[in-house]
Amino acid sequence: MRLSRYIAPTLKEDPSDAVVKSHKLMIRSGLVRKESAGMYIYLPLGLRALRKIMDIVRAEMEAAGALEFLMPELTNAELWKESGRWEAMGPEMMRIADRNGMEYALAPTHEEAFTSAVRSLVASYRDLPVTVYQMNTKFRDEIRPRFGVIRSKEFIMKDAYSFDMDEKGLEASYQTMRAAYRKIFDRCGLETIPVEADSGSMGGSNSEEFMVASEVGEEYLLICDSCGYRANQEKAAYGRVKPHTQEMLPLETADTPSVKTIEQLVEFFGKPSGVFLKSIVYIADGSPVLAIVPGDREINEYKLKNVLGAQSLELADDKTVEEFTGAPVGFAGPVRTGKVRTIYDTSIQNITNGITGANEKDRHFVNVNPGRDFEIKNTEDISSAVEGDACPSCGKPMKVKKGIEVGHIFKLGYKYTKAMNVSVLDESGKPAVPIMGCYGIGVNRTMAAVIEQHCDERGIVWPASIAPFQVHLVSLAKTDEERAKSDSVYDALCSGGIEVLYDDRNASPGFKFADADLIGLPLRITAGKGFFQNGTLEIKVRRTGEMEETEFEDIAVKVRGMLEQL
RNA sequence: CGGGAUGUAGCGCAGCCAGGUAGCGCGCUUCGUUCGGGACGAAGAAGCCGGGAGUUCGAAUCUCCCCAUCCCGACCA
Secondary structure, X not given: OEHHHOOOOOOOOOOOOOOOHHHHHHHHOXXXXXXXXXXXXXXXXXXXXXXXXXXXXXXXXXXXXXXXXXXXXXXEHHHHHHHOHHHHOHXXXXXXXXXXXXXXXXXXXXXXXXXXXXXXXXXXXXXXXXXXXXXXXXXXXXXXXXXXXXXXXXXXXXXXXXXEOOHHHHHHHHHXXXXXXXXXXXXXXXXXXXXXXXXXXXXXXXXXEEEEEOOOOOEEEEEOOOOOOEEEOXXXXXXXOOOOOOOXXXXXXXXXXXXXXXXXXXXXXXXXXXXXXXXXXXXXXXXXXXXXXEXXXXXXXXXXXXXXXXXXXXXXXXXXXXXXXXXXXXXXXXXXXXXXXXXXXXXXXXXXXEEEEOOOOOEEEEEEOEOOOEOOOXXXXXXXXXXXXXXXXXXXXXXXXXXXXXXXXEEEEOHHXXXXXXXXXXXXXXXXXXXXXXXXXXXXXXXXXXXXXXXXXXXXXXXXXXXXXXXXXXXXXXXXXXXXXXHHHHHHHHHOOOOEEEEOOOOOHHHHHHHHHHHOOOEEEEEOHHHHHHOEEEEEEOOOOOEEEEEOOOHXXXXXXXXXXX
């Protein structure tokens, strides 16, 4: 492709609205342009890279035996009502109606659509197991789109769904997909960390996310270097500290005018935040629940929601808190609460002589002891693990890393097949409900993550497997004769099956080299003075900066050899 | 949804406080000279100053409303 005829608008300056390096580089190197918040135009160069990633995904899906479909983007409301998610999905799902008032969702995901499709396409255990997939746009009304294509309102996802006769089959399908995911990211040149995860609104049990470690990641990962435990903070368990051995002091009441937050309490009592029993009122599926964690811990709403088995979970508003605890916000506590559904974090048992709200305005209890001052049952893991916490499997301290989620695989179980009445005949001719797995890759996000991981101060450094072109040919020709010679190099590479971006523009060498570095194709070939006079071309490897000279003859063969080395 | 910031030429910005009808750098067009690390000169084109309403003889500038974009937070009592 001749750059003189291409649209690859490179920029010298960072765009004002980008803050992360992949976003800046994608704009500056002419891969994408912002259309509006959370929506991006893929320009020819960006689309080529995106397609390369999709080609790899497709190849590995096919190798894993998955079958490619293409589902409608407009999904009928009836489908969502069958699964119960027309309500459950909330405002993140974009809804529209046609002229007859028929309601649709712009698909934010396709569990229902695929479950319905498979329901009508399979009839017998002989048809299973089957894994179906597509690469298609998803629409999500994100609260806050950001970081360029890393979180956008519209993005391409590869989503796959497996259907098996039993859990054993599901395990096999899951492991097949897991292996395929590792290969996909590996081929894209992306280092990923698989972590245990919460399965979120999709439902289901066993779940792993493929994370790319990055400062701009929106997820927190707990990682144990000694035993290899890795989990998303949403899910991460942690070893609990040993009980204190202090003597229990008598329960007292303290006047604490307007002292409400843990921060204020720490200052007021002059004690560390860990002695306070943080007591938070939630509304789970419409009923109030009191959740108690140590003051130095955060309640983990994912864990709490799972423990409660709740569909919805939100903090109670001030009025509800007052009705429920008999005190304004800031003075709730587990002592003398009567019959209130209360969930204690496991580590509450370790608190001796703690402090907590007295369920009375401007009052706290001091020297509160679990078991003595309130009955402690329902202890559950409902607080988030943090840096330094003991690993749940080996007990060594864990580290926290930030990560970008590029893939997510999980065992859905029977959630959709049951809700949507999928049934096939088993070997004995009796109806059976298949079990599902679900597997997603954010294609655009993968591209951004690759750039995040492969760049330097001059620009992108594409892995050869997904570079938009393989070679950046820079011509420094000044005369028609020299231009003709450069053209012959271009022709030789093209006919040798190499993808070439040919800089045949009339610009200065420095300008062209800077553009080549910014765009970051794996190899740069320069046709300069050396070539026009002696026939030697110069090849430079973008990643290493290594340069070598080579003869024009068999240039395509030479280049192919070098690309294979990369 | 709450808080903050910003909207002026394709891009990056100044001008606004102390109102007088818009400027700089990059990019773009033409010509000439240059040409292996973002060349130089000359001449150009390009802006309902985010939108609306108001104040004023006069508004990019002051007031009010709206919209958009970006950042932080989204309830941990």
